[in-house]
Amino acid sequence: MKRNAFISGNDAVAEGVRLSRPHVIAAYPITPQTVAVERLSEMVEDGSLQSEFLHVESEHSALSACIGASAVGARTFTATSSQGLLYMAECLHYASGGRFPIVMMNANRSLALPWSIYGDHRDSLSQLDSGWIQVYVEDAQESLDMVIQSFALAENLDVLTPVMLNLDGFTLTHTYELVELPLQEEVDAFLPPFETPYKMDLDNPKNLAFSSQPSDNTEFKYQQHHAILHAKQVIRNIDSRFAQTFGRSYGGLVDAYRCEDAELIVISLGSTTGTCRVVADELRKEGWRVGVLKIRFMRPFPEEEIVKITRHARAIGVIDRDISFGFEGTVFTNVNSALSRGNTHIPTHNFIAGLGGRDISKESIRELFSTLKKISKTNDTEQNIVEFLNLNVATND
Amino acid sequence: MITVRFHGRGGQGAFTAAKLLGEAVAMYGGKQALAFPSFGPERRGAPVLAFVKIDDTKIYDRSEVHTCDYVVVLDETLFNPAFFNDLSPHGRVILNTGNKELYAAYNSSQLFTVDASRIALEILGRPITNTAMLAALSGISDIVSVEALILALENYMNGAILEKNKQIIPAVIAALLT
Numbered sequence: 001m002k003r004n005a006f007i008s009g010n011d012a013v014a015e016g017v018r019l020s021r022p023h024v025i026a027a028y029p030i031t032p033q034t035v036a037v038e039r040l041s042e043m044v045e046d047g048s049l050q051s052e053f054l055h056v057e058s059e060h061s062a063l064s065a066c067i068g069a070s071a072v073g074a075r076t077f078t079a080t081s082s083q084g085l086l087y088m089a090e091c092l093h094y095a096s097g098g099r100f101p102i103v104m105m106n107a108n109r110s111l112a113l114p115w116s117i118y119g120d121h122r123d124s125l126s127q128l129d130s131g132w133i134q135v136y137v138e139d140a141q142e143s144l145d146m147v148i149q150s151f152a153l154a155e156n157l158d159v160l161t162p163v164m165l166n167l168d169g170f171t172l173t174h175t176y177e178l179v180e181l182p183l184q185e186e187v188d189a190f191l192p193p194f195e196t197p198y199k200m201d202l203d204n205p206k207n208l209a210f211s212s213q214p215s216d217n218t219e220f221k222y223q224q225h226h227a228i229l230h231a232k233q234v235i236r237n238i239d240s241r242f243a244q245t246f247g248r249s250y251g252g253l254v255d256a257y258r259c260e261d262a263e264l265i266v267i268s269l270g271s272t273t274g275t276c277r278v279v280a281d282e283l284r285k286e287g288w289r290v291g292v293l294k295i296r297f298m299r300p301f302p303e304e305e306i307v308k309i310t311r312h313a314r315a316i317g318v319i320d321r322d323i324s325f326g327f328e329g330t331v332f333t334n335v336n337s338a339l340s341r342g343n344t345h346i347p348t349h350n351f352i353a354g355l356g357g358r359d360i361s362k363e364s365i366r367e368l369f370s371t372l373k374k375i376s377k378t379n380d381t382e383q384n385i386v387e388f389l390n391l392n393v394a395t396n397d
Numbered sequence: 398m399i400t401v402r403f404h405g406r407g408g409q410g411a412f413t414a415a416k417l418l419g420e421a422v423a424m425y426g427g428k429q430a431l432a433f434p435s436f437g438p439e440r441r442g443a444p445v446l447a448f449v450k451i452d453d454t455k456i457y458d459r460s461e462v463h464t465c466d467y468v469v470v471l472d473e474t475l476f477n478p479a480f481f482n483d484l485s486p487h488g489r490v491i492l493n494t495g496n497k498e499l500y501a502a503y504n505s506s507q508l509f510t511v512d513a514s515r516i517a518l519e520i521l522g523r524p525i526t527n528t529a530m531l532a533a534l535s536g537i538s539d540i541v542s543v544e545a546l547i548l549a550l551e552n553y554m555n556g557a558i559l560e561k562n563k564q565i566i567p568a569v570i571a572a573l574l575t
Contacts, residue, residue, distance in 0.1 A: 006420035006430075031438075118436060170436035171459050176416050177431050178423040274457035357436065359461040 005179055009172035012140040012179050013079070013105050013165070014039035016147025018049045019187040020103075023074035026054035026065035030084040031117045032169040033107035037079055059084040063091035063102070070100035071208055073199035075151060078102065081169060082109035082123045089127065095162045096131025097224065098209045099198070101154035102162040103147065104132075108270065108321075109169040110356040118357020119169035121269060121321040125298070125330045131224060133163045133231055134298040136269040138255075140179045143167050145248060148182070148191055152238050155194045159231045161224070168271040170357065182246055190245050232300045253302035255294040256309045258284065262291030264372040265310050267335055268319040269295055272353075272360050276319075279365040290369055301334055307342030314376035315347050317368055321354040328386045347375045353389040364389050399451040399540050400462045402483070403530075405471035408441040410527035413553070414469070415447035418531055421541050421549035422451050431456050444475055451540060467491060469534060471513070471526050481507055491533050493526050509537050509573075516568050520561050528562045532569035543570075 007015070013036045017025070025044070027037045043049035052069075056062045059080050066076040080088060085106055095102050106124050110116040124134060133153065137143050143165070150163040167173055200208060212220055236252040243249035257277050259265055266276050273294040280290045293309055295302060310316055316339075320329025327333070332350040339346065351368050354360045368389065401418060405411025412434045419432030428451050435446035448462045468480045468490045480490050481503070490508050492500065497510040513529035528550065535541050543566055550562050 004424060006416070006423050006432075032436075117438070168459075170433075174436060175431050175433040175459070176419055177456075178429065271459045275460045278458045361460045362458065 002183060003181055005181055006176055007140065007179050008035065008174055008176045009140045009143050009167050010035035010107075010174070011039055012144040013147055013167065014043065015179070015181055016144040017077050018043050019182060019184060020077075020148050020151050020191055021049075021075065021188075021193075022051050022077040022103075022151075024052045024054065024066065024069035024076045025078065026056050026062045026069070026076070027078045028056055028059050028062050028080070028084060030059070030081045030107075032109060032119075032173045033079050033081040033084075033105065035173070036105060036107075040077075059087040060091060063088045063095060063104075066102045067091060067095050067098060067100050067209075070095075070102050071098070071200050073194065073196050073201075075155070075194045076100075076102050077104070079105035079107070081107040082111055082117075085123045085127060086111065089130070092127055092130035092132060094209070097220070099160040099224070099227070100162060101151075101160055101194070103150045103154055104162065104164050105147070106164050106166050107169045107173045108166050114356075116356040117169070119171055119321070120355045120357070121166070122323075122355075124164060124166050125322045127164075128298060128330065131161070131228070132299065133159075133161050133228060134166060135163065135296055136166045136298065137172070137296075138271055138273050138294065140172065140175070140177050141248070142250060143172065144179055144181075145242065145246065145250070148187055149238050149242055151194075152191050153231060153234055155196070156231075156234050157196065159227050159234050160196075160198065161227055161231065166270065171271045186245055190242065228300050232302070235297060235300075250296060252305075253295075253297045253300070254305045254309065255296060256305075257292040257294070259291030259293055259309050259313075261289055261312070263289040263312075263314040263376060264317070264369055265291045265293055265313045265315075266317045266319060266365070266368060266372070267293045267295060267306070267331065269298070269321070269331060272319055272321070275360060275362055276365055279362050279369070282362075283366070283369060288369065288373075295331065298331070298334070301338065303338035303341060306335060306338045307344060310339070310346060311342075311344060313346050315349065315372040317349050317351055317372045319351045319353050319360070319368070323352050323355070332386070348385065349375055350386045351389050352386065358390065360389070398456065398458075399467075400465045400485075401449040401451070401467045401469060401534070401540070402462060402465045403447040403449075403469045403471065404475045405445055405447070405527075406441075406475070407439055407443045407445050409471050410525055411445050411471050412447040414471070414527035414531055415449050417527065417546070417549045417553060418449050418534070418541060419451075420552060421531075421545040424552075425545035425548045426541060428453060429455050431459075464488075467534060467538065467540075469530050471530055478503070489537065491530065491537065493530060509533065511569060511572055513569065516565055516572060520564050520568065521558075528565045529569050532566040533573060535566075536570045536573045
């Protein structure tokens, strides 16, 4: 029988990993991911998860160990956060370039300096070009479900790309909520054991993780790019198949909320989306036509969905829990690029918010929609389009 | 939406109280709940906050809690009259104290006192007051039933400890009536 549990985002990830039956887990604990790794270690210890758990001395070693295990065709999992993700940076490219279908949880956390254990998206977004698929979730149930889906996606033989599953540090990792635990037999049917011809095999020796010459490197990178583009359709298919088995659909690459007739649309990642939904509901009652577009996957980037869903909007706001210093938020850059390729001319505005764990309140999201309304009326794109929400220091303006 | 904030010191079980309340209402009360600590490092003895949001439908708002319907203070030394400013119009503070006469000046419809430490010491032999304070919350409100609270306790503990924690609930309810 299906059962519910009142658990945290970290616990939910661990439950999702247990249900996915990885052969090897290698991880190094770091706040706010620690509990996920502790739970997995306990599960291996008590025998409820038959897996090899490698207690490694660093994140660099954790991902290196996963690459080694993945090279023999093992299903592998790791988890990290913030500075730990940066310490893995070299290996991130080895994993994606080697097409090792590793799944990693990243508890989104700010980057030093100033040192901070609190949440934002600067860690994962700084690694957007590392060749990993990146997905961002909104609650504990989606966290659990996306562990299972991430293995299905990474291991698809036309994709063979590692997946980084991003949960907002503390807001999701440390919040307890009701989660439905899928049945093991249903997960087994949805996610059969990983079978791949591309592995170290004494009977069928292959060359893996090799060097390249200028004559062939571009072709490898082209294929890698093509595989991640192809992942878009695989993501949509997995979402439909998951909904058929487990009754929950997350919309594929994006999740649009009340966007059909929306004049003002706010785009966000992760748990901030929930607060945006609540404010959108309130404003709708007051007669505003507003919607919320959650980007679930930053890579592959859902450019077609964004263009299609926002095409009737009068103004678009993008919340970035990051800043690419000297320019603008990274999500904003990506959204603008998609809109430009879609040949739409809707004014856009960037809201830098929630850095280093700063709360994103309902009031500040209301203000954000008010700003969008003003922009939609005046079509004034001359003003500063990169705005820091709730800034406490005096600015030069 | 109902919001509850717990005040305690690291090690006193304030966050456990929040998790127990969330589990009781979500698993056994037909409600939705989010339970979370004040985010950051955990240190034994340092003041800690824990929060619970309760609603009939799925809770999407993940922003911080500022206005509370109930402020539950596990450790008397953390009491601050400013807590009353954080209350919603019909909100209440529940304070663990053995000296209720010290708080006679406060509005009695906003402040409830219960000698949770004495009851916990008598029954558990330790001043761990999370079950007692949840029993008090159950006693003065309709947000969580005693039955749901007991079912949640059964998921967290067993044996003699569970039985003793179950005994705390009627003892606290009786104390509230005196």
